[in-house]
Each structure stands twice: as C-alpha cells, then as structure tokens.
Amino acid sequence: MTALTPGQTPALSVTGLRKNFGANDVLRGIDLAAHDGDVISIIGASGSGKSTLLRCIPMLEIPGSGTVSVGADSLSPKGGRLTRAEEARARRMRGHLGFVFQNFNLWPHRTVLQNVIEAPLFVQGRSRAEATDEAMALLEKVGLTDKRDAWPAHLSGGQQQRVAIARALAQHPRAILFDEPTSALDPELVGEVLKVIRALADEGRTMLIVTHEMGFAREVSSRVVFLHHGQIEEDGTPAEVFGAPKSDRARAFLSSHFDRNR
Amino acid sequence: MDLTFLSSMFQSILKGLPLTLNLWVLSLLGGGCLALLLNLMRQSRIGAAVAGSYVFLFRGTPLLIQIFMIYYGLAGFGFIRQSFLWPFLREPYWCGLLALILNDAAYTSEILRGGLRAVPKGAVEAGRVSGMSRVAILRRITLPLAIRQALPAYSNEIISMLKATALVSTITLMDMTGIARAAISETWRAVEILLCAAVIYLAISMLVTRASAWAEARLSPWQFGRTTP
Numbered sequence: 222m223t224a225l226t227p228g229q230t231p232a233l234s235v236t237g238l239r240k241n242f243g244a245n246d247v248l249r250g251i252d253l254a255a256h257d258g259d260v261i262s263i264i265g266a267s268g269s270g271k272s273t274l275l276r277c278i279p280m281l282e283i284p285g286s287g288t289v290s291v292g293a294d295s296l297s298p299k300g301g302r303l304t305r306a307e308e309a310r311a312r313r314m315r316g317h318l319g320f321v322f323q324n325f326n327l328w329p330h331r332t333v334l335q336n337v338i339e340a341p342l343f344v345q346g347r348s349r350a351e352a353t354d355e356a357m358a359l360l361e362k363v364g365l366t367d368k369r370d371a372w373p374a375h376l377s378g379g380q381q382q383r384v385a386i387a388r389a390l391a392q393h394p395r396a397i398l399f400d401e402p403t404s405a406l407d408p409e410l411v412g413e414v415l416k417v418i419r420a421l422a423d424e425g426r427t428m429l430i431v432t433h434e435m436g437f438a439r440e441v442s443s444r445v446v447f448l449h450h451g452q453i454e455e456d457g458t459p460a461e462v463f464g465a466p467k468s469d470r471a472r473a474f475l476s477s478h479f480d481r482n483r
Numbered sequence: 484m485d486l487t488f489l490s491s492m493f494q495s496i497l498k499g500l501p502l503t504l505n506l507w508v509l510s511l512l513g514g515g516c517l518a519l520l521l522n523l524m525r526q527s528r529i530g531a532a533v534a535g536s537y538v539f540l541f542r543g544t545p546l547l548i549q550i551f552m553i554y555y556g557l558a559g560f561g562f563i564r565q566s567f568l569w570p571f572l573r574e575p576y577w578c579g580l581l582a583l584i585l586n587d588a589a590y591t592s593e594i595l596r597g598g599l600r601a602v603p604k605g606a607v608e609a610g611r612v613s614g615m616s617r618v619a620i621l622r623r624i625t626l627p628l629a630i631r632q633a634l635p636a637y638s639n640e641i642i643s644m645l646k647a648t649a650l651v652s653t654i655t656l657m658d659m660t661g662i663a664r665a666a667i668s669e670t671w672r673a674v675e676i677l678l679c680a681a682v683i684y685l686a687i688s689m690l691v692t693r694a695s696a697w698a699e700a701r702l703s704p705w706q707f708g709r710t711t712p
Contacts, residue, residue: 279612316614326605329705330627340613343623372705385609392613 230293232257232396232427233278233318238287240273240451247273248284249451255396255429260422262438262459263431265448266474271431272323274448275400278429279318280311291317292395316344319389319397323404325381327373327388333360334369337388345392352391359387363417379410383417396427403434435478439463447471485675492666493679499659500683506580506648506658511641513580514587521592522599534592541589547650549586554578554654579651583644590640598633599625631702638695642688649684659683 234254240247247270255261263271276282278289280296280303288297291314296307303311327336334356341352360366363383373381382402389397402418403411415437422428422441432438438445438459445462447455447470455462455471466472521537524530541549557563557572571577602625610620630637652661663680667673700707 281608281611312614312616315612318612320609320612322605322609324605326603326609328606328609328624328628329603330631330703339623340615343619344614374705388609388613 229256231255231290232259233289233291233429235274235278235290236288238274238277238289239285240270240277240282241285247451248277248287251287251448251451251453253446253453255427257395257427258425259444260426260428260430260442261444261446262442263429263446263448264433264435264438264474269448270451271448272400275398275429275431278398279315279320281320289314316392317395319392319394321382321385321389321397321399321402323401325373325378325385325405327381327384329373332370332372333365333376333384336373336384337391340388341391356387356391359390360384362390362420363387364413377410378406379413382406382414386414386417386421390421396429397421399428399430399432401431401433403432433478435463435475447474449474488672489675489679492676493682495666496659496662496676496679496683499657499662502656503645503648503658503660506583506651507645509580510583510587510644510648513584514591514644517584517588518591518595521588522595525596538589538593541586542593546582546586546647547653550579550582550650550654553582575651575654575656579648579654579656583647583651586647587640587644590643591637594633594636594640595629597636598629598631601632602628631699634695634699634702638691641691641695645687645691646684 231254234252236252238248238251238253251270251274253261253274263274265271273282277284278291280289280298283298283301283303285301286297286299288295290296294310294314294317296303296310296314298307328339331339334353337356337359338349338352341347341355342349357366357369360369363386365380365383365387368376368380368384373384376384386397386402399418403414406414411434415434418428418430419437419441430438430442440459442459445455445457445459446453447462447466447468449468449470454468455466462471463475466475521534524534553572554575557578563569563572572581606624606628607620610624615623648658649660652658652664655661657665659680663676666676670676
C-alpha cells in the first residue's frame with residue numbers, strides 16, 4: 222500500500238477484498254488504494270486473480286467480503302450479492318469509473334459515435350450537441366474521427382479498443398480500469414492501443430491496468446502490484462518491482478516474462 | 484376455368500380479409516407482449532418453471548384443440564358463465580383471438596429466449612459499467628440485440644400465425660377460410676374456391692418475407708456490407 226497522504230481520500234480503494242468461485246479462493250484479502258494521478262499496473266500469472274480484482278471494483282463480480290470505495294461512495298457487500306440499495310450505489314460508483322475490457326465489448330448495433338455518446342446521453346443526461354462535440358474530441362484523441370459512422374464489426378481490434386477507450390473517457394471517470402486491454406489483439410495492433418494508454422498516463426489520469434505487457438508496465442506505471450494466488454506479493458515502483466523483486470515468486474515470474482518478451 | 488366465377492369468389496373471400504388481418508395482427512401483438520413477460524419471468528426459479536410449463540402446454544398441443552377448449556370448454560364452468568368475462572368468452576371472436584394469442588406467445592417466447600441467449604455477455608457488462616440501470620440495459624442493449632438475432636426465426640412465426648388464423652373458421656367465424664368453406668358447401672366447387680383463398684394467403688406471406696428481409700438489412704446494416712448507417 223502507498224502511504225496515505227493525510228486528509229486525502231483515494232480515488233478508489235479496496236480493503237480486505239475476498240472472492241471465491243466455489244472452492245476456489247481467487248482473492249484472499251486484497252488491500253489497494255489508488256490516488257488521483259496514480260497509474261498502477263497489476264501483473265501476475267494467469268489465475269492469480271488480477272482480472273477478478275479489477276472486475277470486483279465496479280461490482281461486475283460481487284466480492285465475498287471486503288470493501289470497495291470509489292470517491293466518497295463505498296460498498297461492503299455480504300454473501301456475494303447486492304441489495305437493491307447497494308445496487309443503486311454500485312451504479313453511482315460505476316458512473317465515476319471507466320472500464321476497458323479485454324474483448325472491447327462495443328455495442329455491435331451502434332456506430333462508433335453512438336457507442337461513445339450512449340452513456341453521456343442516456344445515463345448522465347447531457348445534451349446531444351454537447352455529448353457529440355465531446356465524443357468527437359475524444360475520437361480525435363484516439364485517432365478515429367474518420368470512423369465516427371462506422372460499425373464496430375468493420376473495425377480492426379486495435380480500432381475497436383481505441384473506441385472503447387474513448388467510450389470510457391466520455392463518462393468523465395475519476396479512474397479508468399483496463400482489463401488486459403491488448404491481450405485480444407494481433408501483435409501488430411498492440412502498439413496503437415498502448416500509445417493511447419500511454420498518452421492518458423501522461424495527462425495524469427488515474428488508471429489501474431491489468432496487463433501482460435511488462436515493458437509497457439515498467440514504462441508507464443507509477444506503481445506496480447504483483448499478484449500471486451489472490452494476494453499481493455509485491456508492491457512498489459517499477460524500479461523496485463522489476464529491478465529488485467523481493468519475493469521468489471515475483472522473481473521467477475518476471476524472469477520467465479523477460480525471457481519471452483523484449 | 485370459369486374466370487367470372489373465380490373473380491366473384493375472389494371478391495367475396497376478400498371480404499374476410501379484414502377479420503383475418505385483425506386476428507393476425509392482434510394475436511402477434513398480444514402474443515409478443517406475453518412472450519416478453521414470459522421471458523422476464525424466467526429470471527426467478529418459480530417464474531422459469533411457470534414459463535416452461537406454459538410453453539410445454541401450448542406448444543405441445545394442437546391449436547385446433549386449444550380453440551375448441553376455449554370456445555366449447557370454458558362454457559362448461561359455471562363460474563366463468565357468471566363472471567364479467569362471459570360477455571367476451573361466449574363470443575367466438577374473442578375465444579379465437581385468445582387461443583391465437585396464447586399459442587403465439589408460447590412460440591414467440593422461445594424465439595425471444597433464443598435471441599436473448601445470443602446477446603453477448605460483454606455487451607451487457609459494458610452497459611453495467613457505464614452506469615445503466617437494469618431497465619436501461621434491457622431497453623437499450625439486450626432487447627435490440629435479441630430482436631435482431633431473433634428476426635429470421637420470428638418472420639417464420641409471423642407467417643405461421645397468418646395461416647393459423649384459418650382455424651377460427653371452425654368456430655363459426657367468417658374469416659377468409661370461413662367464407663371459402665361456406666362457399667364450398669353452397670357450390671361444391673372446392674378447388675377453385677380454395678385456390679382463391681390460397682392465393683391471397685400466399686400474397687400476404689410474400690409481403691411478410693420481403694418486409695422481414697428489409698427489416699433485417701435495416702436493423703443490422705453491418706451484416707449486409709453497408710459501412711455506414
């Protein structure tokens with residue numbers, strides 16, 4: 222955990238987070254806080270619980286126990302389900318987050334522009350003119366203004382993921398969560414998506430990134446968290462975690478990864 | 484062939500067209516609403532059991548028997564004859580319409596269920612993370628995608644129902660088939676008369692086929708080579 226600056230609430234935090242699927246304990250007590258401007262990469266082997274951790278924050282998975290806070294709202298669901306009131310609060314918390322999925326999950330029946338303006342228009346109740354202007358600015362940022370009227374099915378994976386990022390940004394999120402944003406992409410398309418994410422980091426956006434791109438994590442993160450069997454094994458700056466990992470497991474994981482990649 | 488007879492028959496059968504269209508459209512509307520309700524019920528375990536039995540019952544028995552059961556059967560119950568529903572349920576029109584709606588709902592709910600199951604889970608999750616309510620997700624994401632998915636199968640059901648309305652002629656209603664049957668018993672020229680009726684059903688079916696192809700292309704342009712809306 223980073224030391225809390227006194228008087229400053231984190232943009233988002235989880236405490237004592239646990240989650241099991243049947244007999245399989247996927248998360249075994251996770252404490253993590255992200256302050257405004259933090260870029261935290263979450264790394265670890267498949268099955269270490271990274272994606273589940275990320276999905277618990279907007280309650281796509283309901284944690285078994287523990288607390289999730291986003292801004293001033295927090296939730297401590299009991300028994301793996303949300304009550305009606307908790308569901309309403311979860312919805313408010315989701316409104317302050319952006320989530321980018323591994324498989325993009327664009328709405329296939331809406332064009333690029335419609336995907337981006339959907340939540341501003343129909344959830345946040347902004348005007349169409351305002352939402353459209355802003356969406357165009359976001360599409361420019363991800364380099365896809367010329368695709369505004371295209372269908373998702375006609376875009377490459379890299380383009381779809383950039384639209385998904387624009388869609389997440391359109392919600393004015395306090396923090397953006399990336400769930401392996403480049404894992405479903407052909408190798409030659411990874412670069413364009415990482416470039417966009419890097420630009421967001423440079424803007425000072427608060428981000429949590431689950432990733433297998435170690436070189437990228439090392440470059441853009443302010444902090445790196447290594448997960449093993451549902452627990453945080455290693456937590457520090459990229460230099461600390463990549464340069465001098467304390468645990469044997471992190472060392473083994475990293476050496477196997479750096480042998481394979483770059 | 485006797486062309487004057489054919490054309491006069493054609494005209495008198497066309498007089499049954501309004502009733503046929505009326506039963507057809509209302510049964511599709513009623514059946515569609517009920518089908519949506521049956522699918523919403525499926526979210527709870529008891530609701531799923533009720534919906535499952537309903538479909539089992541109405542899909543598993545002949546429509547003709549359902550029509551007879553409602554028209555002849557319900558009158559056997561005293562409490563129904565006493566109830567406020569009796570003014571409706573003693574009319575063959577309402578009995579026929581009710582049977583058609585109940586039957587259509589069973590099939591349509593299965594078609595819709597297939598469509599709903601084909602909605603990508605990720606599209607729904609994307610709706611949830613953008614803060615949409617359950618109702619908004621249903622209205623903006625799940626149903627639009629499910630309907631697009633179900634359209635080809637549903638156009639089959641639309642045509643089936645058109646032809647199914649012919650069965651109400653058995654409970655004295657004068658739809659197109661009812662008029663044709665009456666004319667046959669007067670003239671004994673069955674082939675020509677039935678041919679007239681069949682041609683009209685065929686023409687309407689053709690329109691449905693065209694309309695559904697048009698709707699498919701319009702609702703899912705990305706599947707038909709069009710790059711922009």
